[in-house]
Amino acid sequence: MKKVARLESVRKGTPDATPVALPRPLEKVQQRTTELLARLLAGMLDGADDRLFDLAESAAEGERDRYFDAMRELRVKRAGLETGFRQALHNSFRALAVDHSGGVLGNHDIDIDSLALVNEDEVETGVAIDNMARKARGGCDEQLRIFNHRLEYLFEGRHEFGERRNPLEPRQVAECFRLCVDKLDLDIRSALIVLKLFERMVLAEIGLVVSEANQCLIDAGILPEIKAPPIRPVRGPAGRAYAPAAAHGPAGPATEGEAATEQNQMFGLLQELLSTLRPTGGAPHFAASAEAGHSAAAMPPVIPASLQGPGNIAVMHNNVPVVNGVPLAPGTQVAPVDSTDLVHLLNRLQRLESSLEAREQAAVPEEIDVRAELASLLETEHGSDSVHALEQADDDVINLVSMLFDFILDDQGLATEIKALIGRLQIPLLKVAISDKGFFSNDEHPARQLLNLLARAGAQWSPVQGTDDELYLSIEEAVFRILNDYDDDAALFGELLREFGDFFQRQVQHTERVEARIREVEEGRARAEAARAAVAAVLDQRLAGRALPGLAVRLLRQGWQQVLYLTCLREGEAGEAWARDVRVVDAVIWSVLPHREHEELKKLETLSPKLLNSLRQGLERISFDALEMREMLAGLQALHQQLLQGLDTAREVVAPEPAPAEAPAVAVAEAELLPEDHPQVRALRGMRTGQWVEFTEDGQAQRCRLAANLRHGSKLVFINRRGIKVCEHSAMTLAVALQQGSAKLVEDGALFDRALEAVIGDLRKRQGASQR
Structure with a gap:
């Protein structure tokens, strides 16, 4: 398994100090909430078979086995899972009695000698836990903060309780369950399915559990009159305290407030991770800030040279314009650029992108340096006398979208020509993200769904089909409609999503019908061959x-x-x-x-x-x-x-007449064969129809879809997008081709989601490295 350089403490067990007894009221809370959560988990496991079966029925064909595997594992290891979950919750409460503990996610200081590398699966699981906890907390935030305040009262103010100390925080409860899931024999995708099931059927009820915990403390006389949590300073991404802003107008509905909170939390998480891109600068920079009359401690660290922007673009940090981590000298003329101004500038860059010259060069993917383009545009229009300052949040959005498109342009699942088209959507999606910071947390956003759909369709296109192919032209048309027509109305993405979705669905249905006919023919041929062999074997044995x-x-x-x-x-x-x-x-x-x-x-x-x-x-x-x-x-x-x-x-x-042995679909030299029990050979024997594979021969790449898997991988029949049979393989010959690089599996999943996960994983890795 591939390793990444994110670091975490090896010591995750209980604290060294012997825990003392919990306060009596908290003992009752522990018993009641553990009972409730265990009952919810039991209900989840009772209905797991039905839920997972329903998910398998509606899932893509290649994903169904994962749901069935998860179903089997939960059924077999249910008793251990329930016992382990109860014990983890018990340990989380008991850890509160130790002064230096922090629950499952304890606030231990990092010890360089106790750090270990973790694998990518743990990064992916961590991202899933973050998302689960964030969504669950949005529905019970006030109740949790009231409970935290009562805990602080119980412990006489010795600790400040929050997301990393309260054992009933969704993150803590999810971590308790993750510790149990880690002991199951599941791959990462199946583990994420089980975690999602836990989110829907257990974490969704965490508000009820916290309310019961508060009621237990009220019954014990712990601050029974408190109706609302005390107001504390809100902490920004870098840990700075801000006074709460005054409300503008009446509050909206609770659901809208919860959604806004969730979106802000997600964007705040991304901003916090982005802070790792700005490592601490040298003393002269901080001296300059002191001369400018500002606190050196409040200034952002210096951006690395590889990420530095042009000199005439600054970022506003605590109302101080900063260029590449260095505060501007006193007296420098600064022109603020707010989000509305920035979107107008990006509109102009977008129109340049959709020009005729850009269309002619569409076959070559090109990274867009947004800051450099903005700097050039501003200098052309306003000269070089002033420095233009972006808002910190907008600068962070530019960073995030740039990183997302770096991943997209490096993705091996798309042909170069398709990446060139999708890469042109960087500025339109940047505009969407600037206007709506919830874009990063809303996986139902039409712009995200359209990008995922275009990428999924593009993964099925091969250069051999040519740029006059109907699928390529439809993707190109969607991209250039966005470039030409999108200003600030995101409804265009929804319209294109429906139109292109209808077109692509027709394409998929046609391919599936052709695939079904080919599969029927090939399965019939395979049955005929097997029948002939069986008959010949019977007669040869008896007549020989x-x-x-x-x-x-x-x-x-x-x-x-x-x-x-x-x-x-x-x-x-x-x-x-x-x-x-x-x-x-x-x-x-x-x-x-x-x-x-x-x-x-x-x-x-x-x-x-x-x-x-x-x-x-x-x-x-x-x-x-x-x-x-x-x-x-x-x-x-x-x-x-x-x-x-x-x-x-x-x-x-009568001499024996044995049936002729069927020649392999693709001849492979004996020396090149892999062992029969090789993991890749075993995996390919169970390959589901519909999987796309790219075959390369004489430098020409062609993408094919598995139409039939006969006799458990003995014969794999591949067709192109038009339904024409292209080649046959066995699990062994395909495994050899994958090893040699003449074939590769094509990932046609949600591109934006994969890019966002990769960016978050990379930022976490940087964050871990910065703590060494």
Whole structure:
């Protein structure tokens, strides 16, 4: 598993100090809330099979197995999961009695000697926990803050309780469950599915649990009169305190307030992570800020050279304009650029992007340096006498969107031409994010959904199809409609999402219909090949080396072989009809062997009419030639009569005729084969239809969709987007091709979501590295 350089403390267990008893009122809270949460978890597990099955039914074909795997694992390890969850909650409460503890997410100081590298799965799980906790907290924020205040009262103000100390905080509860999920045998995607299920069925009820906790403390006489939490200074992304702003107008509905809180929390989290891009600067910079009459401690650190912007673009930090981490000298002329002004400037850059010259160069992806473009535009219009200052939040949005598009342009799942088109959406999406900071937390935003859909469609396009292909032209049309028509009305994204979604759905449905027909043909062909092989194996085994009359051999090889074939096709080798028809073969062979014993002759006399009747019925079932059938059966009857009279019959030795082995779909040198139990070979045997794979031959790349997986990976049939069969592989040959680089699996999932996860993971890695 790939490692990343995010750091965390290895010591995550209970504190070294022996915990003392909890205050008696808190003991009751622990018992009541643990009981409630355990009951909610039990309810989740009771309904997990149905929920996961429903999710599997509506999921993409390649994801269904993950839901079924999660369903099995939860069912088998349910008892341990429930016990572990109760114990984790118990430990989280008990940790409160130790002065230096901090619950599951304790506030331990970082010790350089105790740091360890963590893998990418943990980063991804951490992002999921962040999102779960943020959403759950939005619905019970006030109740939690009241509970925190009562905890501080119980502990006589020795601790400040919050998200990292309160055991009933959604983040703490989610971490308790994650500790249990880590012990399950699940891959990262399945683990995230289980965490999502926990969010929907347990964390969604955390408000009820916190209310019960508050009621327990009220019953114990702990601040029973308090109706609202005390107001504290709000802390910004870098830990600075701000006084609460005055409300403007009447408060909106509770749901809108909760949504706004959630969006602000998400953007605040991203801003906090972005602070790692501005490491501490040197003393001269802070001296300059002191000369300017501002506190050096309040100034932002210096931005690294690789991230520094142009000299005529500043960022407002605590009302002080800062260029690349250095406060401007006193007397410098500063022109503020607010969000509205910035959007107007970006509109002009967008129009340049949609010009004819830009369209002609659309085949080459190009990174856009937004700050440099803005600086050039401002200098052209206003000269170089003044410095233009962006708001800190807008500067952070520019950073985030730039990082997102860096990921998109590096994505290996898209062809270069598609990346060039999607890359042109950087400025329009930057405008969306500046106007709506909730863009980063709202996965239902039409602009995000449109980008994901364009990327999913683009992942199915190959350069060999050419830029005059209908799919490419539709993606290009959507991109340039945004560039030409989008100013500030995000409704355009919803309109394009519907239009392009309808077009792409028709394309997908057509491909699926063609795929179904090809799969049916290939499966029929595979069944036919398997039936022929089974019939040949039965006859070869019984006829090999035997001296039998030529008539009997012809009857079995030319006539009864077809009966066996039809039976195997219809009912398979496990059916009673197959066993009955194979017994007829054995009976025919026995009936033409020399018999001398009286008992054998009596048996032949009884068997002969029954055998002839069975042969007639079987041959008539396959519409065998009537004249030839009568000749064969009459000849067999004559042979039986001769044997019953004690006469020898003319015989011939029949050599075995084994069925020809099926050649592999793609020849692979013996030295290149992987072990049969190689993980990639095993995984490819279970590859689901619909998976896209890019094959490269003679420098030409072509994207194909798996239309059929036959006999557990023995034959994988691939078609292109138009439904034309392109190639066949086996799990082994495809695994070899993947190892050699002549094939690669195409990821066609949600591009924006993957980019955002990658950016958050990268920022967390930087944050961990900065703490060393």
